[in-house]
Amino acid sequence: MEPRRARGLILRLRGLGESDLLVDMFTRELGRVTALAKGGKRSRKRFFGLFLLGHYLDMQLAPPQKGSDLWRLETASLLASHLGLRQDFRRFLAAAPVWELLLRATAAQDPNPLGLDLALTTLARLERAADPPELASGLMIYLARLLVEMGYGLSLGxxxxxxxxxxxxxxxxxxxxxxxxxxxxLREINQGGDESCCDARAGLVKGLEAAQSLELAALQRLKFAAGLHRQGLAFLAEFWRKVAGRDLPSLDLAQSLLSNIL
Ligand SMILES: [Zn+2]
Structure with a gap:
């Protein structure tokens, strides 16, 4: 079969043997796939500087052989590096849930171009973020909107x-x-206690509604007011743990970092 062109965001990198790399990506054309980059660990020529978390690549991928789901990466070039994430560790930690959720909460080979565009615009926002409230707003909007793009949108009206x-x-x-x-x-569904909810403050609900419904370009200007970030992040992180049905360590770390520095 002929190689396919795919543009994808790097979600995870794992070494294989001495010189190869397994690259998990969320691609526009194929959804989430894993590709083998022969010589990717040490090739200075073919893949130099390409394999970093959060890089967005333009690639040629050879389809998997029968009985396998591993693609083979033939060529790649860089479309966006999101370099600003590497210039401030707080930005990088706030951005890590962006790729973690695409890795752990999406089905393989199920394309979601809007989800990918959301991830790319979020990374572009976070790599320029000047302060913790802006990082928290960017991450909260991503968490709320990705729920919609994956069919788990919150009911807020x-x-x-x-x-x-x-x-x-x-x-x-x-x-x-x-x-x-x-x-x-609430009293009916939750007779035992009050473990599963928080106050629906008007500003938080309004912000979440906007995050779930605005055009992607308009999301760039949306912010949550100071005082709503901690509670909003806590709720969204907890909801995502439930949706994903598994641990989300990068999201835990981003939430705890941001809660400490906000
Ligand atoms: Zn009711």
């Missing part, structure tokens, strides 16, 4: 159980069930 609209004077809660829940429904 009304109680997701009884449908009572928000903003009617009654205080709603943000629940890990997937969005707003009113107090009456």
């Amino acid at each position: 009304a109680c997701l159980i009884c449908g009572k609209p928000g903003g009617q004077g009654e205080s709603m809660r943000l629940s890990l069930a997937g969005g707003l829940v009113c107090q009456a429904c």
Whole structure:
């Protein structure tokens, strides 16, 4: 079979033997794939400087052999390096969940071009971020919007159980069930305790609604007000752990770093 062109974001790099590399990528054309880069670990000529987390590459990939799902990377060139992430460790740590979620929470070979565009615009924002609130806003918007692009969007207009609209004077809660829940429904689903939710502060709900619905270009200007970052990040990180059904160590680390420096 002929090689295919694919443009993809590097999600993970693993050495194989003395000189080869396994490269996990989220590509526009093929979704998430793993490719073998022969000589990728030490080739000075063919792949020099290309294999770093967060790099966006233009590639030729040879399809897997029968019975395998490993592509072979034939040529590659750099489309975007997101270099600014490497100039400040806080930016890099805030960006790591971007590739971690694409690696751990997407199905293999299931293309999602909007999800990829969201990841690329988020990395472009984080690599220029000047302060912790901007890092937190960029990451929160990514976390909220990727839920939509993957079909897990939060229900934010009304109680997701009884449908009572928000903003009617009654205080709603943000629940890990997937969005707003009113107090009456909360008492029913959550008789034991109060483990799974937080106050649905108006600014937070509004910001999350915007993050879930605006055009990607407009998301660049969206910010969460100071005082909403910690709570919003905590909720989104917890919801993502539930959606992914597994540990998300980079997200844990980004959340704890940002909570400490905000
Ligand atoms: Zn309700």
